[in-house]
Amino acid sequence: MSVVVPVGVLLLLGYALLKRVRVFSAFTDGAAKAFPLLGRVIPCLAAMLAAITVLRDSGALDALIRLLSPVCGALGVDARLLPLILLRPLSGSAAIAVLSDLFTQYGPDSEIGLTASVLLGASETLLYTLALYFGAVGVRKTRFTVPLALLATLTSVVMGLLFSKLFFG
Amino acid sequence: MDIVFFGLLAVGIVTELVTKGGDAALASLIAGTQNAVQNGVTMAGGMLFWMGLMGVLEQTPLMARLSHSLQKPMRFLFPDAGGAAEAIALNLSCNMLGLGNAATPYGIEAMRIMEAENPEKGVATDSMCVLLALNASCLELFPATLVGLRQSFGSARPAAVVLPVLLSSACSTAVTVLLCRLCIRK
Numbered sequence: 143m144s145v146v147v148p149v150g151v152l153l154l155l156g157y158a159l160l161k162r163v164r165v166f167s168a169f170t171d172g173a174a175k176a177f178p179l180l181g182r183v184i185p186c187l188a189a190m191l192a193a194i195t196v197l198r199d200s201g202a203l204d205a206l207i208r209l210l211s212p213v214c215g216a217l218g219v220d221a222r223l224l225p226l227i228l229l230r231p232l233s234g235s236a237a238i239a240v241l242s243d244l245f246t247q248y249g250p251d252s253e254i255g256l257t258a259s260v261l262l263g264a265s266e267t268l269l270y271t272l273a274l275y276f277g278a279v280g281v282r283k284t285r286f287t288v289p290l291a292l293l294a295t296l297t298s299v300v301m302g303l304l305f306s307k308l309f310f311g
Numbered sequence: 312m313d314i315v316f317f318g319l320l321a322v323g324i325v326t327e328l329v330t331k332g333g334d335a336a337l338a339s340l341i342a343g344t345q346n347a348v349q350n351g352v353t354m355a356g357g358m359l360f361w362m363g364l365m366g367v368l369e370q371t372p373l374m375a376r377l378s379h380s381l382q383k384p385m386r387f388l389f390p391d392a393g394g395a396a397e398a399i400a401l402n403l404s405c406n407m408l409g410l411g412n413a414a415t416p417y418g419i420e421a422m423r424i425m426e427a428e429n430p431e432k433g434v435a436t437d438s439m440c441v442l443l444a445l446n447a448s449c450l451e452l453f454p455a456t457l458v459g460l461r462q463s464f465g466s467a468r469p470a471a472v473v474l475p476v477l478l479s480s481a482c483s484t485a486v487t488v489l490l491c492r493l494c495i496r497k
Contacts, residue, residue, distance in 0.1 A: 147458070147470045154368060163370040172366015176358040180351055187347035193319035195343030196336060200327030232315060234411070242350040242464065250466035259461060263454040263476035264483070268447045271418075275443060276435070278419045279426035283434040286494045287443045294448035294487040301479035309475045 186235035187242070194225070194243055219303060226258050231295055234267040257306035265298040357459030357469075365410055365455055378404040388445075388491055389438040395424035399442055406446060409455040418446065441491045448487040451480045 158165050197203040207221040214221040226244070230237045244258045268291050276284055327336040368374065378400035385392065385400060392399055398421035405414035421442060429436050454476050461469040 147473075151364060154364065154371070157373075158367045158371045161371050163367060165367055168367040168370045169363040170366075172369070173359045173363035175366070176355065176362045179362070180355055180358065183354075184347055184351040187350055188344040189316060191347045191350070192340045192343035193316060193323060195346065196323035196327055196339040197319055198323075199331070199335065199339040199342075200323050201330055202322050202326035229315070238354075238460070239347070239350075241460070242354060243346075245461075245464040246346070246350070250461045250464045251468055251471075255461075255466075256472060259457055259472040260475045260479065263451055263457045263472060264449075264479040266447050266449040271446050272443060274415070275418055275422050275446075276439075279422045281422075281426060281433055281435050281439065284443075285435045285440055287435060287440040290440065290444040290487065290490055290494065291447035293490065294444055294483050297483035297486045298448060298479055301482040302475070305475035305479045309471075 183235045183238055186233065187239040190229075190236045190239035191243060194240065218307070220254055220257065222254055223258055223261065226261055227299055230262065230265050230299075231268040231292075233270060237262055237267070253306075253310050256310045257303065260302045260306045261299060264302040265295050268292070268295050354460050354463045357461070357463035358456065360462075361455040361459035365408070365413075368408065369410070369413060374401075374404055374408075377407070388441050388488060388495075390495065391436060392438045393425070393428045395421040395428070395438065398424060399438070402442070403445060406449050407452045409451055409453055409457070411456075414446075418442065437495045440494065444487050444491055445484065448483040449480055450484040451476050 155165055158168070194203070207224070210224060211221045214224065219227075222244070226237060226240045229240055241258050241262050245255055248254045250256070250259065272284070272287065272291065276282075276287075323339070324336050327339060378397070381400045381403055382396060385396065385403075389396065389399060398417050402414050402417035402421055405411070405417060422439060425436055425439055425442075426432065453473060457472065457476070458469050461472070
């Protein structure tokens, strides 16, 4: 697996060059788009990390996690992942904030770091997308969208947890 | 989101006021925002690389080919897509390649075309519902931003999550496709 990604990077760049893509300027144009993204993510990080830090330092987060642990344990879920699972459909930037917090605390290669990565990767900012897409065209009656989309998210979470156990447990 | 944010802050501040006092509570809040800057700078490195690479990918014919090959199986799920078929295919292709930001304009474009062709304005058509459901389940071939993020935080195996992400999103996409098919009227 460790060879696949660097080789893939090389293949993609070589293929682009063959197809006469201006590889250098395409790369810099793409990288430039990281700044608006970071501009949106960092203020959100500030808000979420302020809230999470005060929750953790006060001991409230630990108490909450201890309280929920038996329930989560019965379901086979690490209670420390709950904030991520609950925030993911609400806001992508907030979920990234929580993930980066888990990375700093436990490391990206710990079981919890790996599982959190899978959970973030396998689901989508459902409510934001719904509001944006339907809002843009003024559709009010969304029929079966919300239940279906929620079910899709739930499936992603469950499967993400299962596959993480399988791969990293 | 407003309520979530206020709730988190309120519980945290009140608890810390009781357990450790006001100075500690304020220090925690500022420590949080300081960490935001640090994490932001940390994640910038990986993000720049992968988004640069995605910029190259967008310029190759691969994207057009992927969206072209999606058009046929799409008819099964979007029988009434009409003029929006191309925008839908591009939206789904971008999502599969982890280009969430590139996907959004195509998605909105697809919604606009579908609403223009919609006989019942303001009521979602089958295709709109299916598009949103597929966006929620989001089959992910390579989660570039995520891999960059893991790299930035010093992971020794940044790409270890690619396969489980692919498998779990494939499962949820399969479930969504089946359910969509059942919900579609035609």
